[in-house]
Amino acid sequence: MKYGTLSTLNSILKDLQSDAATLGLTIAGLMIIVSVIMIMFTDDTNVSSYNKRWDNLRKVFLCAALIAAAGAIVTFGQQIGGALHG
Template sequence: MNYGTLNTLNGILKNLQADAATLGLTVAGLMIVVYVIMVMITDDTNVAAHHKRWENLRKVFLCAALIAAAGAIITFGQQLGQGLHP
């Protein structure tokens, strides 16, 4: 049986896991940048719209923090596992 495809997929997953914290921080940063650009483009000066934008920005920061934390936790778990099983 040919396992070439599965071995390739496993290699890709190992590379993604090795760089999980970096990917998490990059995605989180991109989310923040995209939303800030959307806020800057919006020219609505209504108070309710202003409040809604800040509320959404808080959600974006929370999601970005969760993504970055997930990446960091994956990296920490891998390093801990490597330390326990040399």
């Protein structure tokens, strides 16, 4: 029985894993840095705007967590592909 398709899928997932992790961490880091800089340069002391800024930062951290979860899913898929192939 030939596993050409599974080998191809496994190699694609390996490429996605390495590229997605690098790209995702870079984007998440930039999102966090931009949000923190925006909070630092805002001089509005209104309580509602303060809460809104921190809510936006929480959203950024949530996006970073989703990027990390996507990387974990790709890793899991790659491991399953390797197990089926091997």
